[in-house]
Amino acid sequence: MQAGQSGAGMFEEFVVVRGQALQRFGYALTGDWALAEDLLQTALARAYPRWSRIRRDDPEAYVRKIMVNTWSSWWRRRWRGEVPADQLPEVAGPDEVAGVDSRQALRAALAQLPPRQRAVVVLRYHQDLPEAQVAALLGISVGTVKSQAAKALATLRAQAALEPYRADPMTTGSPAASGGE
Secondary structure (H helix, E strand, O other): OOOOOOHHHHHHHHHHHHHHHHHHHHHHHHOOHHHHHHHHHHHHHHHHHHHHHHOOOOHHHHHHHHHHHHHHHHHHHOOOOOOOOOOOOOOOOOOHHHHHHHHHHHHHHHHHOOHHHHHHHHHHHHOOOOHHHHHHHHOOOHHHHHHHHHHHHHHHHOOHHHHHHHOOHHHOOOOOOOOOO
């Protein structure tokens, strides 16, 4: 480096001359070229304000030290909860979206029922109330609860959108799933 250069000029010359070697050093630390570039850039940004002081000593050693310290702080802070695997697991996790889709399909199907049938289905099968209690709540006879439930269930069973929902007999709303009254 030339003796008559300004501090900024000497810094630029240092970066041009030693930048690639420092980036290779960053790659050796990180194992990733993009991270190595970020690491070098961060180290140079930290070194620049102190350049007039560190240029007299060994500036490359100083920048390498900044890189090591910065990388170790990044490494400590980085969340390492996900670990890549060579093979996918044998069993996939539950499909949360499918459950949301099924519930939405059921809500849409219930919304298409007449109000009395919807009330009977919700009270009888969702709230698991006995027919006599549903009849008392709605002010209708037990026979009307049975007929309204049968009509509503026939309508719901005919809807193709509820096919995934039918797969689980505990949630179909059928009399067999709720004790069979």
